[in-house]
Amino acid sequence: MKVGVRxxxxxxxxxxxxxxxxFSGLSDARGYRFLPDDPPGSVEDLREKYVRQSAGAPAGSGEVWRNWLIAxxxxxxxxxxxxxxxxxxxxVIGYHVFPAFWRRGVATAAVGLTLDAVFAVGAVKAVRAFADTRNAASVALMERLDFRCLRVIEGADFFRGESSDEYEFTLSRRNWLAFR
Structure with missing residues (x-):
């Protein structure tokens, strides 16, 4: 799967x-305010996670996983x-930009490249993304990239002592190709 540059x-x-x-970028706790995950415990823990992710989706799951680093x-x-x-x-797509690179257009460029790669797969008709309703930056990114809000999922998760509601967004292949 070819991935470009923006x-x-x-x-x-x-x-x-x-x-x-x-490891360093993922260790910044500010990046987890709206995520149920925690920073990695060690470089070795992160390496083991990357081994699993690089191997792909579990056999029989019917899924294909693709993971990219933003460089x-x-x-x-x-x-x-x-x-x-x-x-x-x-x-379904997701992203995590290190706090040191927030508000620089990195997320817009990286998610745009991800969408290009995903829609290059002929079978994909729509992409979904989820964002915590409190995460104004992610919500704005979805809107900027022409996603449409499908629904609000109340009580989608519970972490850091708070309930989290999420927006589910969708973007069709046709809308993305017309948008970009």
């Missing part, structure tokens, strides 16, 4: 050997990751 942002396929370079030019290094889970003619 501005100074490019996507590279995730590999276990990226764990050390990703920057001009010595910016690694800035986060994007991911896509394919199932039939549907894909």
């Amino acid at each position: 501005g100074d942002v490019r996507l590279v396929p995730l590999r276990p050997e990226h764990a050390e370079a990703m 920057g030019g001009d010595g910016a290094g690694l800035m986060g990751y994007t991911q896509a889970t394919f199932s039939g003619d549907d894909a």
Whole structure:
């Protein structure tokens, strides 16, 4: 699956050997305010996770997993990751941009590249994404990229002592191709 470049942002396929370079950015607790995950415990824990992710979806799940790192030019290094889970003619995407790169257009470029890669798969008709309703930046990103809100999922998760509601967004292949 070919992945392109936008501005100074490019996507590279995730590999276990990226764990050390990703550890510092993923250790910034600010990046988990709206996520039920915690920062990785160690580089080795992260490497083991990347081994599992690189191996792909579990056999018989009917899913295909793709995971990319967000890389920057001009010595910016690694800035986060994007991911896509394919199932039939549907894909679900997610992303995590390190706080040091917030509000620089990195998420817009990286998610745009991810959408290009996902819709390059002929079978995919629609992409879904989920965002915590309190995460104004992610909600704005979905709207900026022409996603439509399908529904609000009340009580979608519970973490850090609070209940989390989520928006479910969708973007059709036709709308993405017309938008970009």
